[in-house]
Amino acid sequence: MTVKSTKKIKETARISGDVKEYTFFEDVYGVVRQIPKGRVTSYGAIAAYLGTKLSARMVGWALNAAHHATPGVPAQRVVNRNGMLTGKYHFKDEKEMENLLARDGVSVSEERIVNFESIFWDPSIELAL
DNA sequence: GCATTGACGAAGG
């Protein structure tokens, strides 16, 4: 799907049933779903790609709503800039995120992804439009 | 409508 290059996140989130003008969620989902298996990225990288690097928190917030999204978003591939699984508590179980990453062939040691920088996937580069 | 919080990140101590 083509990311609707959101210049601003302003028109964001209105999960109010009828109004679905929010591109924020769609964009985040779109990017996250394109993360190759075995690769990971950060909230900041996604935010930067969407042009809102100063609001990386919004990306995490969007992923929080990704739970009810279809076909599902591999949120385990999105961690903070330090490669830490900060969002694991938002999964069904704490181990779920780490488990999913292991399935992708990504090792985690002490809450931190091993070789994080090596498998880092930057949408601004990989998806470079 | 103001105050607090947050799946972040950069900077300062």
Added chain:
DNA sequence: CCCTTCGCCAATG
């Protein structure tokens, strides 16, 4: 190198 503070912007109390 670890911890604290501040900025960001939308949601929630």
